[in-house]
Amino acid sequence: MPSSSSISQDLYPSQDDLLYEEEILRNPFSLKLWWRYLIARSESPFKKRFVIYERTLKALPGSYKLWHAYLRERLDLVRNLPITHSQYDTLNNTFERALVTMHKMPRIWIMYLQTLTHQKLLTRTRRTFDRALCALPVTQHDRIWEPYLVFVSQRGVPIETSLRVYRRYLKYDPSHIEDFIEFLVNSCLWQEAAERLASVLNDGTFFSIKGKTRHRLWLELCELLTRHANEVSGLNVDAIIRGGIRKFTDEVGRLWTSLAEYYIRRGLHEKARDVFEEGMSTVVTVRDFGVIFDSYSQFEESMLAYKMEEMGMSDEEEEDNGEENGFGDGEEEDVRFKGEDFERKILRGFWLNDKNDIDLRLARFDYLMERRPELANSVLLRQNPHNVEQWHRRVKLFEGNPTRQILTYTEAVRTIDPMKAVGKPHTLWVAFAKLYEHHKDLANARVIFDKAVQVNYKTVDNLASVWCEWAEMELRHKNFKGALDLMRRATAEPSVEVKRRVAADGNEPVQMKLHKSLRLWTFYVDLEESLGTLESTRAVYERILDLRIATPQIIINYAYFLEEHKYFEDAFKVYERGVKIFKYPHVKDIWVTYLSKFVKRYGKTKLERARELFENAVETAPADQVKPLYLQYAKLEEDYGLAKRAMKVYDEATKAVPNDEKLSMYEIYIARASEIFGVPKTRQIYELAIQSGLPDKDVKTMCLKFAELEKSLGEIDRARAIYGHASQFANPRSDPEFWEKWHEFEVQHGNEDTFREMLRIKRSVSASYSQTHFILPEYLMQKDQTVNLDEAKDKLKQAGVPEDEMAALERQLAPATNDTATKERKVGFVSAGVESQTDGGLRVSANHEDIELPEESDSDDEEKVEIAQKDVPSAVFGSLVRGRDEGGMNGEADGTKDQDNESRLGALERIKRQKTK
Template sequence: MSIPQELYPSQDDLPYEEELLRNPFSLKLWWRYLVARTDSPHTKRFTIYERALKALPGSYKLWYAFLRERLELVRPLPITHREYQKLNNTFERALVTMHKMPRIWIMYLLTLTEQKLVTKTRRTFDRALCSLPVTQHDRVWDPYLVFVSQRGVPIETSLRVYRRYLKYDPSHIEDFIEFLVIRACGKRRGEHADVVSGLNVDAIIRGGIRKFTDEVGRLWTALADYYIRRELTEKARDVFEEGMTTVVTVRDFSVIFDAYAQFEETVLLVKMEGVSEDELDEGEGNGEEDEDEDDDDEDDRLHVAKIERKLKRFWLSDDKEVELRMARVEYLLDRRPELANSVLLRQNPHNVEQWHRRVKLFELYEDHKDVVNARVIFDKAVQVNYKTVDNLASVWCEWAEMELRHKNFKGALELMRRATAEPSVEVKRRVAADGNEPVQIKLHKSLRLWAFYVDLEESLGTLESTRTVYERILDLRIATPQIIINYAMLLEEHKYFEDAFKVYERGVKIFKYPHVKDIWVTYLSKFVKRYGKSKLERARDCLSMLLK
């Protein structure tokens, strides 16, 4: 490629060229040369700049002047012109040695911003922040925020940049809020339909419930209102119920309960108005039918209307649905004391006063023969993580006693079997991994519960079932001397003398002195009474064991 003739030095350039040959690294000589050629074409001046910068690549004065002239050249041109690409390449070359000069960065960044190169501009801003010291970052952040506030920059990019800026200077939080307000008002709501349709509203609001603990009640009602607006009334009821059973403050409970009650009352009123309108339409239809008996077309239309009304009444849309909705409202209002009490117990499960109130609630249901609701309350009570296992065992025993008072003997036994069942290995492993062991895991070793259970089996069960319970107590190693004696005496009553003596022998191996004394006394007296002098050798062995 041949070099144009005008780029070669002229006769007027020879003095400068000769001096530069003798001293090519003199900034003063290069600058005098450029000043002398101020009126020359830009191509020739750019050639001189390139030669000077090749000799002095670290000269800020030369790079700044060169870039300013290139900027002036492209200013009247459209941003798609190829001269802009040459300008960008020149800036990149300059930053190899001028990367610590904030003015060069700002000139480059403003140029890229004008060119609407979003990705390249963002990356260049990030490079500038990485290259310059923190004390000079404020000079970069100002144009950076102007850039991300422009139209065409993705909102996610803008949000990320603003969050980073607030870490650098948190005092500008109001600027961020103003930016969000402007962006929110910049579009009509209808233009966000494609974005909103892809949002998981349920997950977003539930995340807010976990994060903003002071607004739990309002967020639960907002989630329910979302489903109500989507005409998913049953899902809205589920949300209301979940909210009332999870909140831990009376204030949040009151907000949810009031919204739930208002929702049910509104649904009831709408349904009652609908039923009244149907009855009015039916009366008008009958009148028209009487007047137009002779008109065939009118008769056909009335006949179709009558069929539609019958089809509509085929569903639960008449007075029965009104009764159902009234029953729902009454049931909700009746449950308020129980639900409020549950909130207080979730605050402090060891609040004895609140548990006394809960017991009175059990008795209230029981006195009104409402055993079903009493069972529901007991079922919730046994799931609470009490302070001690004995507290939980007492609730189970109280539940079983209620079943006994209502002659539900089979149900009482089933309750005890459920209460004394040992948790599975999987459950124990999961609890061990969590590191927070509830009292329910230790319930199967509660002596109070087993003592109540074995009394029930002796009274209501069979000998085999009772023996199974006693054996289980011995296997768990929670037996007392009195339980050993009771087990042996049960076997004696049913003529299982040898089995009874084996129980005594197991007992004396389990306990030490002085607890074993009562077992030995009872064992020896029963043995002598049974065999007398017929088994002296065995009696001698027992006495020798006693002496040891």
């Protein structure tokens, strides 16, 4: 340990300090020199630096920089020392000396105050905070108040001191009252916390700096008042919470439970029950009702459990108490606590003087649980009292209790406004009357119906339903005359005076339109048919027609009714009126029924009249509805008229129906013509069908059927011509079925020439449907043709068809050559010479002296086969021959065939000359 003499020597300037000391002596008031001196001695012991700081501050006592650095080093020195160390006293004295000149510096005050707070010097710290507030300007008080509030919030600080400080702070900044309220709550000062929170809520200009809404503050106040009901006084808790209930409608259930909890904590249990009941009877949402009901049921259950715990009685004691309370055996006791007996006992105070009220509490709890559906339904009805379905559900809750059901129906019909009703309000009146009917009280049921028909409903149909239900009730009880009287009364037209009076009022009720209700008249006419006479029923039907409310079904029913009573001409007159009243599509059923009935009735006796009716029917019918009428018309001619006229009707039908139905109409036309006149007669119909403008797919279908017909008749050339005509509507890529059928036809009935012609037409049609056929490689087209020709030849041989003579001659004259020449043939070169015959087909050799063949020759085989043209009589093709003469498909084929024959003859002559050489 160093001696005292050595320590004292460290405090004096050393040889290194002479330079700084000389400069300081020359200029002792220079802060720069003193600060440089302190930095140079930053590694020196603190005692030496202490001496330098003291000398510096003695020379410059107003330097904030020096004081701040000196105090920071002093604080670092005592940081790890206990607060009872003597260095703290020295530090406090240093702060006091600094504040003599630094009393306007808030940072110095804050450092000093934090040090005192750490030392737990309550009185000195409080007084120092007050000195700081007095010394500093008010604009810097917020920097002092922050640590001041932290100080008074510490444990050990007296509550009175903290309250005084917070109250002083609220005078400086009232917006931080929420901090004060939190402090009061944390300090269990419930009375002042509730008063402050209530004052905040009463202040309309208050703005929460913590982002709390007024709704949240209300909930906090309610929770505070209810949880500490015995500690808070002087506030009207009931008025406060009810004010919140009226103002904040989204948390009504929670506020009601808070108010009830307040009374429970105050020990006013009956008052709490009243609050629960009031809350359940006023809330309008199911969620709030659920909150209140759950709290209410928990309260009753807890009270029951507490009472049973408190009594702690044995079975013998319970029996004794039961006898003292006037109860007999258990069965009688259970009966007493049910339904209205329980309510009467409560009213007359049966248990008011009884300390053992466990049975009362149990009965009260059961009664509450039984009322839950009714209370929940009341909530829904408070949301919308005009909800018809909820009223029906409420009546079902009281099933087995007619008195409550009647009261519910009475309340429902008084409450619901028919113009605002959700649902059908007339069903309540009907169900109300049926309740009386179910209990054999028809007089009151009629009274209810009589009141129901006087209500101004939203629609006429509702009022008509009430009248119909009333009449049905009379029918159920065999009062047929009364039901008819009701219908006559309901369908009676209002008088002129009543119409004038209603027009003057400006509000026309539905009763003024009831006489035009179709539902009512339909029911009325059914009653007349069943219970009335013929004349009365006809009068009702005529009245319906006069009011112009009849439907096609009523017209048909009226006619049927007349037919049943053998008034056929009158029935036909009704049909006539119906077809004049209605238009398509409604008149369709009337026409079909009228025509079928007329034909069935008269048959051939009034054929001209029937024809006139059919002509009128088909003239007025649109195209999409005319087909069944034409078929019915044709059936009439077939059965009772002339077959020629029937064919004419079919022909007119094919022109009248829309395009999508023409094919089916032509099929029917052809089938009937074939059956009546024979198959040859259908040729003309087929030709008309093909030329009538059918869609392409239907033309193709019709051509195929026509071709099958001709083939069955042995007209092969005619069938081939029809295939050729239909080929223009069949794309080989998308419709291969047509070409397969033609292919099979040629295999069975054709030869090589006709097969070549089919292939040429197929390529032509395919090219017409394609947009890129001009760039197809030629060898692909030739390859397809060669393969198809080889397959065709084999099938022709198997079928016994003789081979063409020109093809046989060319095969004999063809020289044998190597296959290599064929392989070296370039694509796109057309030759006229025969090269080889090794594979059974004809191959072409190069000949530069030959002329270029026409573009119609697509393969070498066609160049060597002569295709002959055979004249067909014009009578075979009919109208198709005119198309050929006008340069159609067959004309083009003839020119191509002539050119091919000339090319083949020239090729044969050159082959002969080569052999001779």
